[in-house]
Amino acid sequence: MSAGIDLENVVCDFGDFRAVDHVNVSIKPGEFFSFLGPSGCGKTTILRMISGFTEPTQGIIRIGGQDVRGQRPNQRPTALIFQNLALFPLMTVWENIAFGLEVRGVDKAKRRARADELLRLVDLPGAADKYPSQLSGGQRQRVAIARALAVEPAVMLLDEPLSALDLKLRQHMRAELRAIQKRTGVTFIYITHDQGEALAMSDRVGVMSQGRIQQVADPREIYNNPVNGFVASFVGENNIFDGTVVNPANGMAGYETALGTFRARLGALATGKGVKLFVRPEHTAISLTAAAENSVPVTISEVSFEGSFISIQGKAAGGTTLVAEIRNDGAATVPAIGSAAFMSFDPARAAILPDAETRR
Amino acid sequence: MQDLIRRYGVGLTGLMVLLVAFWLLMLVIIPNITLFESSFRPYLPVVEMGGPKDVYSPNNYLKVFDGSVETTILGMTFMVPVHIRTFFLTIWYSVTVTLACFVLAYPVAFYLAKIANPKSVPTLLLLLFVPLWVSEVLRAFAWWIILALKGPLNSLLLSLSLIDKPVRWITDYDAVLIGLVYTYILFMLFPIYNAISSLDTNQIEAAEDLGASRWRIHWRIVLPHSKPGIASGAVMVFMLSAGSLLVPSILGSTTSQWFTQTIQQWMNDALDWNTASAYAFLLLFLCTAFVSLVMWIFRVKLSDIAK
Structure with a gap:
């Protein structure tokens, strides 16, 4: 019934x-x-x-x-x-x-x-x-x-x-x-x-x-x-980059920003104005040396301990703040505030998406 | 009190307390005590006042049992003291007025509170208030003209062919009832309007969503919620109607007599203020008792009404 x-x-x-x-x-x-x-x-x-x-x-x-x-x-x-x-x-x-x-x-x-x-x-x-x-x-x-x-x-x-x-x-x-x-x-x-x-x-x-x-x-x-x-930012948190799409091929594309060129998945309809790059904080890694790709040098500006995870904020060049969340396995090492580090992400975990769908 | 003094200072607080005390004492308590005291004293020539005959007795109150008339109720004929007959007719017709006011006011109150566009409600309320800008005497006279045998109401009904010969409106208690309903209906409307306004519209929608018909929604949701408002409206309309002197005097016929008119006749025509006082207190006590009884039957508490 x-x-x-x-x-x-x-x-x-x-x-x-x-x-x-x-x-x-x-x-x-x-x-x-x-x-x-x-x-x-x-x-x-x-x-x-x-x-x-x-x-x-x-x-x-x-x-x-x-x-x-x-x-x-x-x-x-x-x-x-x-x-x-x-x-x-x-x-x-x-x-x-x-x-x-x-x-x-x-x-x-x-x-x-x-x-x-x-x-x-x-x-x-x-x-x-x-x-x-x-x-x-x-x-x-x-x-x-x-x-x-x-x-x-x-x-x-x-x-x-x-x-x-x-x-x-x-x-x-x-x-x-x-x-x-x-x-x-x-x-x-x-x-x-x-x-x-x-x-x-x-x-x-x-x-x-x-x-x-x-x-x-x-x-x-x-x-x-x-x-x-809209969906990406309403559901969950994101690091958002503003730039332009370059060399799209096979569902992937390059993305040129002030912080360098990244590689990410290219969402459908991701053309024209308002196209941005979205990466979840939990898909953002933190390391002391630069990763092979999609790596941004940052200065650690804030560390907040949330219990099951640790949220780390880093300031990149130009004042952009990036957030990385790492799982707290009990032994996770946390960089000190003010120290230099790199934040990076897997191209498969980052997406280039269009703006919200609005009036026809 | 401490709070008042802190907020307004000793001077202003003192003034407020003094004014309230004056109002209560001089305008309410002392006149009533004087009236109550004199109601137990006989009506005497001035020279005998304070003399040996001036003693307290309930005789003034017992005068309501004097002078019986033949009265027919439900086909049975009784001998009933004339003033008691007047009293019961006053109560009976005041109840009728109260019911008529409720039947007319409830739909209007519901419309204003839940259906009308909230933007137009102030205008509608103003329109309801406008008649109050004219004195009650003039409004009663206006009805006397409207209801006259060759008056506008009969002309209108004749021209619309709703009646074929003029209706005599001002006969028995008919015009008194019309006049009282008109005069006091707003005292019914506003408490009910307030009560229904405070009902969460979601309750009405929830009932409808669960399958309730319009009647059932009113019977089970809106009416129970607005019971205190209905009660305070009914008490006001009943007490005001039973205590009205003006409308029965102006719109009454040769066969209508309101209890207040009897009191006035004792006071003005017989010049017996003592008996008039006794009758006034009878009206007050018996109406209060009647209202308490009805409130008890409908399980309304005094604190509900005061809300």
């Missing part, structure tokens, strides 16, 4: 502002799909269009293959979990969970039984007769999930539901959400601006900027092979 969702050329305008710009995505039944992007990128608008609170200006939305345009939220097989959860404060926990059944005319005994069953599913037995205000943030979260699951939706829509929780609980709830999704097999569509959340939980991620989908892929692909500069 889960359905796929197809967005075909969906556009949503608010007055002169185009919140969602020709979005095409196919979400498979039973998939955990995240829309990831900064605030104002249109991800919440997409969620509201799927749930039926906002109608698209153009384009078609299909749920389970069926065009749902014109259907009110109470007619769609979706359940939305709001950012602030929107639990009903004047109802007890079990009444909250059973609300969707109550409106469907299910009798009280059955409602209560189903609510208890769902409370066990979300690992919150014994809270049935409490009020939402008596629960902690994480418990409220579970009640909201149970309330949405009670109506047996084909699709669950989650609007940054973890953003109000503290870090520890957030990490715990990530795993929990993922487990509930696997257990129920319902399609989950998750909205977040937190890249860690999206990468850790999702089967696939759609990265958005300015109303447009920049890339749709599984988390590993998004992180390792971002298609453009």
Whole structure:
């Protein structure tokens, strides 16, 4: 009992502002799909269009293959979990969970039984007769999930539901959400601006900027092979070089910068203005002697010990700051601040990427 | 107090305390105590005041049981003291006014709080306030003209062919009810508007998303949330209606009598201020008791209303 969702050329305008710009995505039944992007990128608008609170200006939305345009939220097989959860404060926990059944005319005994069953599913037995205000943030979260699951939706829509929780609980709830999704097999569509959340939980991620989908892929692909500069810099950290492409051949190219000419993978569409070279800090090595290629002499300016890794900043000629992260294996030697060193990277781990995709 | 002195200095704090004390003592407490005290004393010629006949007794209060009239309720005929009859009719029609105000104000309040474009709400609220710029006496008179047998309302309905002969509006309590609803509806509208405004719109959307119909959303989400607002609106409208003298005097008919009019007749026509005081306190106590009873039935606490 889960359905796929197809967005075909969906556009949503608010007055002169185009919140969602020709979005095409196919979400498979039973998939955990995240829309990831900064605030104002249109991800919440997409969620509201799927749930039926906002109608698209153009384009078609299909749920389970069926065009749902014109259907009110109470007619769609979706359940939305709001950012602030929107639990009903004047109802007890079990009444909250059973609300969707109550409106469907299910009798009280059955409602209560189903609510208890769902409370066990979300690992919150014994809270049935409490009020939402008596629960902690994480418990409220579970009640909201149970309330949405009670109506047996084909699709669950989650609007940054973890953003109000503290870090520890957030990490715990990530795993929990993922487990509930696997257990129920319902399609989950998750909205977040937190890249860690999206990468850790999702089967696939759609990265958005300015109303447009920049890339749709599984988390590993998004992180390792971002298609453009926006995706690369929104998901994870980078050392970024500005320059021009020279001698492209076989997917590799030279890249001329003020710090010398580097060699790196050439991304598709990496032509014209705004093309930059991106290297992840964890793919940047540090050494006392120059490497064979892609090596930059630096002066170590800052070392920060992060526990599992050590982040080292180096100042290159012209004031550019480069960051290298090395794994802390317990014996890693760290260069002293002010000392000279070389930072280098593997050409296969560096990518020349175009700017974000914007208006057509 | 310490905080006030630190913030405003001894002079300004003293002035504020003095003004509040004056207002409470001279305008609220002392007049009421005087009225209460005189309500237990007999109405005597000036020379006998303070004499042997001037003793405290509940006789003024017991006068409501004097002079019975025939009253028909649900086809059964009773003999009921005339002032008690007036009192119950006043309560009954005040309840009717309160219900009518709620039925009319709730949709408007919901529209203003949740549907209207927030930019146009100040204009709409201003439009609602404009009638208050005119004195209550004039507005009651305006209704007296509008509702007249050959007045504008009947002409309009006749010209629209909604009625075929003029309706006599100012008869029995009809015009009083119309006038009271018009005069006090804003006291119902604003508390409900405030209550609904404080409802998180996500709650309404969550209910709709879970499949609830419009009626169910109002019944289960909006109404329970706005209960304190409805309660304070209802208490205000009820108390103001039951205590209104102006509207029943101007829009009343030969067969309508409001309890406040009875008090006024004791005071102005009979010149018996002692009995008038007793009746005024009867109205106050019994209305308070009635409101408390209704609040208890609907499980509304006083602290909810004060919010």
